[in-house]
Amino acid sequence: MAVVKLQTPIPEEEIRKLKAGDIIYISGIVYLSRDEAHLRALEYAEEGKELPLDFKGLALFHCGPIVKQDDKGEWHVVAAGPTTSSRMEIFQDKYIEKFRVSVVIGKGGMFDRTATAMKKYGAVYGAFTGGAAVLAAKAVKKVKAVEWLDLGTPEALWVFEVEEFGPLTVAIDTHGNNLFKDVATIAEKNREKAYDILGVSKE
Amino acid sequence: MEFAPIIEKVAFNLLKYAATVLPENAIKAIKTAYENETNPVGKSQLEAIIKNFETGSKLRIPMCQDTGIHIYYVEIGADSPIEDLGKIKEVLTNASKRATTEVPMRPNAVDPFGSNSGDNTGRYIPWINWEIVPGDKIKITALPKGGGSENMSTVKMLKPGVGIKGVMKEVLDWMIQAGGQPCPPTVVGVAVGGGADIAIKIAKKQLMRPIGEPHPQKEVAEIEKKLKAAINITGIGPMGLGGQTTCLAVHMDYAHRHPASLPMAIAVQCWAARQSAAEISADGKVKYLHHTIKE
Numbered sequence: 001m002a003v004v005k006l007q008t009p010i011p012e013e014e015i016r017k018l019k020a021g022d023i024i025y026i027s028g029i030v031y032l033s034r035d036e037a038h039l040r041a042l043e044y045a046e047e048g049k050e051l052p053l054d055f056k057g058l059a060l061f062h063c064g065p066i067v068k069q070d071d072k073g074e075w076h077v078v079a080a081g082p083t084t085s086s087r088m089e090i091f092q093d094k095y096i097e098k099f100r101v102s103v104v105i106g107k108g109g110m111f112d113r114t115a116t117a118m119k120k121y122g123a124v125y126g127a128f129t130g131g132a133a134v135l136a137a138k139a140v141k142k143v144k145a146v147e148w149l150d151l152g153t154p155e156a157l158w159v160f161e162v163e164e165f166g167p168l169t170v171a172i173d174t175h176g177n178n179l180f181k182d183v184a185t186i187a188e189k190n191r192e193k194a195y196d197i198l199g200v201s202k203e
Numbered sequence: 204m205e206f207a208p209i210i211e212k213v214a215f216n217l218l219k220y221a222a223t224v225l226p227e228n229a230i231k232a233i234k235t236a237y238e239n240e241t242n243p244v245g246k247s248q249l250e251a252i253i254k255n256f257e258t259g260s261k262l263r264i265p266m267c268q269d270t271g272i273h274i275y276y277v278e279i280g281a282d283s284p285i286e287d288l289g290k291i292k293e294v295l296t297n298a299s300k301r302a303t304t305e306v307p308m309r310p311n312a313v314d315p316f317g318s319n320s321g322d323n324t325g326r327y328i329p330w331i332n333w334e335i336v337p338g339d340k341i342k343i344t345a346l347p348k349g350g351g352s353e354n355m356s357t358v359k360m361l362k363p364g365v366g367i368k369g370v371m372k373e374v375l376d377w378m379i380q381a382g383g384q385p386c387p388p389t390v391v392g393v394a395v396g397g398g399a400d401i402a403i404k405i406a407k408k409q410l411m412r413p414i415g416e417p418h419p420q421k422e423v424a425e426i427e428k429k430l431k432a433a434i435n436i437t438g439i440g441p442m443g444l445g446g447q448t449t450c451l452a453v454h455m456d457y458a459h460r461h462p463a464s465l466p467m468a469i470a471v472q473c474w475a476a477r478q479s480a481a482e483i484s485a486d487g488k489v490k491y492l493h494h495t496i497k498e
Contacts, residue, residue: 079268129251129265130386134259185435194433
């Protein structure tokens with residue numbers, strides 16, 4: 001379990017060195033997208049339209065933040081914890097293939113389609129502690145930009161300049177490991193022991 | 204006597220403190236779990252959780268960006284001298300609106316046929332649970348409940364033949380399936396009996412008990428203990444990343460049931476077990492029960 005500090009844009013070889021269970025901290029650019037911003041980015045790619053930001057080598061964060069705008073129109077992040085990543089499973093593989101993001105940050109883990117794309121194109125899934133919205137907001141040094149505000153503040157494409165954003169636990173690496181899948185297998189194995197405690201049978 | 208102006212101020216404080224400062228019993232439960240956790244990944248998650256809520260509390264900012272849907276429990280003493288009962292709903296709604304901009308809390312009230320109201324209020328929201336209780340005091344509890352854990356709550360109508368053992372198995376199977384999704388370590392509220400609506404109401408009320416305080420009835424307390432041990436032996440762990448702390452407590456209660464029905468409900472609370480309550484006595488004096496709040 002190594003602790004690794006990364007700077008965006010992150011070179012592919014750095015990503016391929018990471019192993020499930022490692023702790024990472026990211027400095028540089030973390031940008032936010034939930035369901036709607038994923039859809040729009042993929043639409044742009046399909047239509048050949050230019051994206052407001054080159055996602056290559058950056059960290060994508062599944063998050064709908066609490067933000068505040070001051071009198072001068074500047075945005076500030078109040079709280080920004082992760083949302084459930086599994087909702088993005090339906091298009092995350094295509095997204096990684098098209099845009100080559102290096103790190104996908106969220107909570108609850110992702111499944112085989114995403115893991116396969118991560119292995120092929122060199123990306124990892126970084127699990128951020130669910131609800132740890134204060135830690136996330138504290139690592140944000142500046143709101144660099146916001147795009148697609150028409151989607152609403154929780155769904156917009158926020159671009160954050162961050163310093164040591166983390167800790168993120170590498171849960172899916174490029175070597176075929178998936179911590180969430182491992183834990184599910186362990187829980188399945190332990191089901192019998194749990195039934196014994198309750199004095200019930202499997203039926 | 205008019206209580207509405209006091210209640211409006213109190214409700215705002217309750218929301219603010221619930222969102223930003225964990226009750227002492229929740230802090231203690233998580234810290235104890237951290238000390239006992241042996242899985243390094245699980246321990247790192249608990250460490251992040253502790254660092255997060257300690258910083259949130261110090262800076263008075265919400266510990267989680269999902270500041271929940273606004274739920275109040277209002278208990279009115281039957282002998283309370285209150286004369287403006289009809290205004291309570293209005294002032295609680297005002298408190299929710301004010302907390303949205305001033306704490307701030309994320310606007311979480313969405314019209315299923317339209318858009319986000321933007322101020323945490325709307326049709327039936329904030330939801331108010333009313334109860335008439337003995338005595339002359341008024342008690343207000345704010346329980347802002349996050350969506351991730353609420354998505355893992357459920358009601359099941361079992362066959363009476365499966366008995367309490369059947370209920371226990373359902374709880375365990377459900378929590379294994381939930382895995383890391385409700386942001387563990389969780390508090391699991393369980394209710395048996397009543398009816399579908401009664402069961403989920405009782406289950407949710409269990410989330411207001413101090414974490415780990417056993418049910419006063421010995422046989423129920425015994426089941427709570429077994430369920431906690433069973434859920435924790437699964438190894439799901441903090442945030443579903445592995446470890447022995449999957450739940451902090453199981454709180455159970457029951458109601459008598461129809462001979463043909465065995466309703467059961469599970470209400471799941473994420474690690475951010477946010478709540479705050481206050482008691483207002485007949486002379487208008489306010490006593491906060493979870494937080495030290497200066498007026």
